[in-house]
Amino acid sequence: MKFQYEKVIVPVVSGRLVFAAIGLDHGHIIAMCKNLEVHGGYLKWIYDENINKAKMLKKQFPNAKICSSAQEILCDKEVKLIISTIVPNKRAELGIEVLKAGKNYFTDKIPMTSLDQIEAVKKVLETTDKHFFVSFSKRMNNEAAFYATELIKAGAIGRVLQILQVETHTHVANSSKTEWFYDEKMNGGLLGDFGCHLIEQHLHFSGCEDTKLISSRLSNIKNDKYPNFSDYADMSLLSANGVSGQIRVDWLAPNWINGWREDRTTIFGSEGYIELGKFYDEDGNENDMHILNGEGEYFVKVAGKIGLPFYKDLVLDCIYDTDNSIKFSHIEAVVKLAIEAQEKAIRIK
């Protein structure tokens, strides 16, 4: 096989898209800011109820200013986009406020933790041409995932039949893990918060949003002192086009792994498979791909060769009111499955 790459170029003049960050509860905010700035964004304002969180982000982006209220930012006409990693069950509420202020909104996953929140966001979206974007970073920040999409489209593994995903994290109780981290009502639960990443990949790589939950399980094996926390979860999905999905997420990785190294997405097709994940890379790089098909077997380093098309599209969507980065119908399908998986899960003792 020959591997060819088309690299994303910065779509607009640097700084053209002015954005602000409100609600900084998850560290993902840093990557979101960085990726936006790389693609033409400029972080003008930072706000969080907790001034220390705002100061921490400013350290990374010294040109940004800390604002004393969210309202002030929402009134700044120069700001076209508000981004947030506020606690998951508050993401919809903030998004609605942002949309009503005539701005685009870009939040971390999981963006909504109840069906009511989904409906409330949909209602507001009907009244505006602004967007509600979500960062499903497992795929959106992964060059190999974008490259896999291209290869699958080109038929490299034939018809997709099964998507196996495992993602194991190290759980170390520390100061960054505050109340909401251990409360599934606030974070959407393990199948919501982490599961939605993998559900998103399933819908994407299966090419089918009409996907049903077959079953799901949740368990708290090693963290009894947090009664509203799960450290193990799995689920099975079946798409209307026949693609079977098996997903596991957990907080049980040995501490020495120090991260989510054991993260594998195996997309199995009629003519071969593609495996994405940190697993195959001794350097700890997450943009690696293993592909095996009728032509042979390849270990491909994708880092730096593709860029992040999602961020390019998102910046353009904000400037030109197009809708190419991520459609809300897709977000809705993902989140509904995640909420269902979390709610219907068999609790394993």
Place this chain on the structure above:
Amino acid sequence: MKFQYEKVIVPVVSGRLVFAAIGLDHGHIIAMCKNLEVHGGYLKWIYDENINKAKMLKKQFPNAKICSSAQEILCDKEVKLIISTIVPNKRAELGIEVLKAGKNYFTDKIPMTSLDQIEAVKKVLETTDKHFFVSFSKRMNNEAAFYATELIKAGAIGRVLQILQVETHTHVANSSKTEWFYDEKMNGGLLGDFGCHLIEQHLHFSGCEDTKLISSRLSNIKNDKYPNFSDYADMSLLSANGVSGQIRVDWLAPNWINGWREDRTTIFGSEGYIELGKFYDEDGNENDMHILNGEGEYFVKVAGKIGLPFYKDLVLDCIYDTDNSIKFSHIEAVVKLAIEAQEKAIRIK
């Protein structure tokens, strides 16, 4: 981690257990004969309706004699064990005849293809102290699988939570693939014939025979000309102790792989995981193990270090009428799940 091994020793004087082979439809018969001879068995007779099959086996075991009828073998008092790889839907019938003749029976998987056959075998077993053994060779012929069992017992990966299994085969139509190969009524179907191997491993490694089928799927993606054949299958299991199982079996491996190299069993526990399979061995050896736990990560070559305890136990069971190699209740649990998975499978178009 320190790895210590206890090797199986030949349990009896060589040739002590006299056995015969009747019905040689699957090539697994060779490994069954070899493993029995290594552990003290002596192949006295060979019989198949098709004399050519008998001759082919005799080439490998020149001391054995080709017999002109099965009945003659069943009357030979020296023979304590009959082994068979006859077509799957005939295995129970032959087994019943063997048991009624006062001999032990050892057949390839899948040993029974209907619930009626299971009941018929059970009825005969109630009347005899002889045994109905089954070769689930994926585990029984794999030293790493036995070693994994020991490590799990010793707590190396904590509580077992999920068992992920994939097994992909190359499908090449050739002369060895006759009528029964393409007829799921005769071979038990893909979830029966292959699936039962993996179900057996699930019940074994979960330590729980009370396991339910959650869902299963069958498809014929690339072999339309065989209407009663499936080349893709998967299923989900859930054990009463909470162990979740995901199984895929298929005939879709690229031809150049030439075998079942992409064969992985990942046993995920609360303190780490063990992965068994050919995948990790450049030499194509199937007795390799990858273990990752709190102490570190290890790639362990088990070949030659353990031997095959199953065959040692089976030989002793035949000689002393003990029941240590494989219990019929275990076989029954495996086969019932396999039949259910095959019967209830959603047929993916």
